Amino acid sequence: MNPMPSSQPIFQRRRTTLAQRLGAFIMGLALILHPASFSLADESLTEEERITRAISDTLAASADTAALNRRREMEILMGDIRRVTSLAPERLRLLEIAAKGAIDHSLDNWRVSQEQHVRQQAQGTTVVAVQQRIANAGEVQIGSSSAADHPLWVKTLTQTLKPDEQQRYAQAEAERKDYRQRAINAILMAELERRLGLTAHQSDKLAPLAERTLTDYLPDMSNYIDRGSGIDFRMLLLILSGMNPTEAQAIITPAQWQRWQEITNDYAGWWQGIEQQHRARVGGTRK
């Protein structure tokens, strides 16, 4: 970095420097008085011990992150329960305690998997290489479960909410699900109209067919279209594959059919999986 010219804004330099100089002076004094307090990178450790420390630090950090993510999820969930049921603070407190326990226990299996994963990444190298490798180790999904599914949480929730509160909460959950289903139906038609250039008449004819097929197939498609990253709009259009081809092609023109094939071409192979799953689930044959 080039030396800072004198025309730089002084608020960056003067205040920071004073604070840092004072800190450095006190730090030096403390170091003289008690050097062992500062042995974060102890020179006396063997390479193996340093590797062990690096692994422990990484595991502790990833466990903290995993716990933090679950805590945020549970905070949202508790906020939802509070809004829907108007739960009194003392009963909400019970849920908070249960949530903490559920978060901790839900990480039990994950901790084992994560440790195995990190140790596998860390084997047979120097501390520098280990640090680099485990820094990119990421978080395993194996053994990971939601705190909201943990029996401790589920049981406490059932015991804490009165029957009418449980009913209100279940009703809110059902409304959420229904809203999402309606949103998917609406976006499916909007995308079909936009991507295929459907006329109003075509749209009117296709809508009931599309909605019926979506209702039939959504349980089989949701793993494909409604994943963690949201609904893939192109993949959603695959639903045309689930319609009776004669009925569908009687509504849309050959040019539109071809356009649809071009749009969904990348995903066409996936439909076989969806269809198989559908047949296995409903036990019928394709309409």
Place this chain on the structure above:
Amino acid sequence: MSCSATSLRRPGRRLIASALLGLVALTHARAEEEPTEKAPFIDQTLERSAEFYASGMKSLVKEVVKITGTTPDKEAALAKEAQKAVDDKMAKSKRGLWKTWKEMAVDGQIDQVQFWDSYRRLPEAILTPDKSPIWKDALATILSPSQLLLWDAEANQRRGRIEKAINDYLVKGRDAWKLKRIEARKPEGEELITEYQLPEPAALGLRNGIEVIVTQSLSAWGQGLEKQIREYVKSAFLGGAEERIKQLEDGQLNFATTAEPAALEAELVHWKALLKTHLGESLYAQWASREQQRLDRRVRALAMIATAELDKKIRLSPQQRPQVEATLTRVIQTSITKVDAFLQENYANSELLLMVLNGVPTEEMKTLIEADQQVGWRTLASRYSSWWNQFK
């Protein structure tokens, strides 16, 4: 943390050390309140830029020497002035960056995409050392008149090559867009001709008019793209000049979106005018009403799916959901071309659509949802702000 036997026998010293450590933490916390501590990315950027420009200006000096055949003492003088130009640029950049930070930071946090968008508009950001008056004066005073002529000729040739590369790139992209839009409009036109049973002259006018209206909208095409290209090659006089220009000439670069919402918007205006001419008032009103209904349905569908996605993340109550949907409907209505441009990208999905949260003013958001949900909303809005800013 290990602790030696000697130090354990000295609890007094340990206590003092702990107290001093606490004091260090306090002073350090104070230092962290300073802008430089809170925005390390600014210092990192400045450091990288200083290195980039210094190395670029060094190669520029070498090229001036090669073209003009000037003497080693003049080369040294040029190198000195080149470094001055870099220092001047970096000092100005630093001022601009901190000025932007002070204007935009809220509680020590900033949206980096918006931050850079804002900073790049400043003259401090646009300036490069090779365009600095310091460097221009250096060339004029250090080189002899004949050497200056030689260098000016080279510089002009280089500028010409860059301009041609930019122009060729834009022409190619514009032609591709034009073709794509004509192909998209043709079936729409044919459907209207069939549906409304247009007489032959009107049908012909509509068919022939498609290319005309797409061509008319081309003036709105590529403005954002040209800006991005110019930003990319603005340092083409410096390091990597040849490589950057070559990439541009060979069409190897992909500058963000090719959806061009401004051009789409212009095209829609011309398309409506074309239909009005050839359908006549009555049929046009019929078409326009139907299109408006379709658009309303579409906007609502987009707002619903965005609401459902948000619902999944922050769990809206049955009372909040319709209010959020109405707000997002309004945002999408006013930025439908932006949203449509986003949807034309292959990676578009319902979660990325949450970029629309950036269109809701913070104060309004606070009236819609509770404090525990606002954290999630802000996180999502910030995560997808780059998409919101990209599609202008």
